[in-house]
Amino acid sequence: xxxxxxxxxxxxxxxxxxxxxxxxSLHLKSASVDIWPEYDQPAVLVIYHLxxxxxxxxxxxxxxxxxxxxxxxxxxxxxNNGSLLNAQYDRTVQGSWAxxxxxxxxxxxxxxxYDALDKTGTQRHIVFEWTGDYSSDSFEVNxxxxxxxxxxxxxxxxxxxxxxxxGLINDHIxxxxxxxxxxxxxxxxxxxxxxxxxxxxxxxxxxxxxxAASTGQQSAVGVLPxxxxxxxxxxxxxxxxxxxxxxxxxxxxxxxxxRTAAAAAGDLQDEDLIYCQQCGKRAETGDIFCRTCGxxxxxxxxx
Numbered sequence: 001x002x003x004x005x006x007x008x009x010x011x012x013x014x015x016x017x018x019x020x021x022x023x024x025s026l027h028l029k030s031a032s033v034d035i036w037p038e039y040d041q042p043a044v045l046v047i048y049h050l051x052x053x054x055x056x057x058x059x060x061x062x063x064x065x066x067x068x069x070x071x072x073x074x075x076x077x078x079x080n081n082g083s084l085l086n087a088q089y090d091r092t093v094q095g096s097w098a099x100x101x102x103x104x105x106x107x108x109x110x111x112x113x114y115d116a117l118d119k120t121g122t123q124r125h126i127v128f129e130w131t132g133d134y135s136s137d138s139f140e141v142n143x144x145x146x147x148x149x150x151x152x153x154x155x156x157x158x159x160x161x162x163x164x165x166x167g168l169i170n171d172h173i174x175x176x177x178x179x180x181x182x183x184x185x186x187x188x189x190x191x192x193x194x195x196x197x198x199x200x201x202x203x204x205x206x207x208x209x210x211x212a213a214s215t216g217q218q219s220a221v222g223v224l225p226x227x228x229x230x231x232x233x234x235x236x237x238x239x240x241x242x243x244x245x246x247x248x249x250x251x252x253x254x255x256x257x258x259r260t261a262a263a264a265a266g267d268l269q270d271e272d273l274i275y276c277q278q279c280g281k282r283a284e285t286g287d288i289f290c291r292t293c294g295x296x297x298x299x300x301x302x303x
C-alpha cells in the first residue's frame with residue numbers, strides 16, 4: 001500500500017507541470033465586456049468580446065465561467081469575413097457558476113448571456129464578476145445606461161462617458177491588464193421610474209425611404225384626382241340619361257291614359273278603335289296582344 005501511494009505521488013509530481021501548462025497556455029490579447037441592463041429584456045445582457053493572443057494554435061478550447069443562473073443566448077467565433085458563426089460548447093454547472101468549454105476556429109470569440117437584475121422599487125443593483133480564467137493584456141467594461149436612468153453609481157468609476165448604442169450613454173471603464181486567476185468585480189447602482197425596455201423607447205424609423213416616381217411610373221396620390229373626376233362625370237351622364245328616360249316613360253303613360261279615357265267616353269272615332277285580326281274582338285287602347293286569343297295586334301306589328 002505504501003509503495004502504491006509513492007507511485008501515485010510520483011506520477012502527480014511528474015504530470016502536474018504539463019497540466020498546469022495546458023491550462024495556462026491560452027492567453028487573451030484583450031477582453032471587453034458590455035453590460036446592457038433592461039435593454040431588450042427585463043434582465044442584464046452581458047456580452048464578452050474575447051481576443052486570443054496571436055499565434056494561438058487553432059482550433060482551441062476556451063473555458064469561461066458565467067453565473068449558473070444566467071441564460072446563455074449566443075456563443076460564436078468570428079470568421080475571416082468578419083461574420084459571427086455559432087461555436088460548439090459544453091456547459092457544466094457547479095454551484096453558483098457554470099463553465100462554458102468553447103471550441104473556436106478563430107482568435108475572436110463572443111459570448112452573450114442574460115443575468116438576473118436585482119430590483120427594489122425604483123432602485124437597481126448589479127454585481128458583475130470576472131473570475132480570471134485567463135490572463136489578458138487589456139481588460140475593459142462598457143456599461144450602457146438604460147433610458148431614464150438617474151443617480152448612476154459605478155464602483156470602480158468610469159474613466160469616460162460617451163454616446164453609445166442607440167444613442168444611450170456609455171460609461172467606459174479601463175481595468176488594464178489582468179493575470180490568470182485575478183478576479184475583477186464591478187458593482188452598479190442606478191434608479192429608474194419606469195420598467196420600459198430601452199429598445200422599446202427608441203424612435204420608430206421607416207423601413208424604407210419613399211422615393212420620387214421614376215419615368216413611366218405614376219404616384220397614386222397624383223392619379224387619384226383624375227379618377228375621382230372621371231367618376232363624377234360618369235355619374236352626371238347617368239343621372240341625365242335616367243331623367244330623360246323617366247320623362248319619356250311618363251309621357252307615354254299619360255298618352256295611353258288619355259286615349260283610354262277618350263275611348264271610354266266615346267270621343268274616339270271608329271277608325272281609332274282596334275280589333276283583333278284573328279278573333280275580331282275589340283282591344284283596349286294601348287293593348288299589344290289580344291285579350292281573348294293572345295294574338296299580337298296588327299297595328300302594333302306595323303308600327
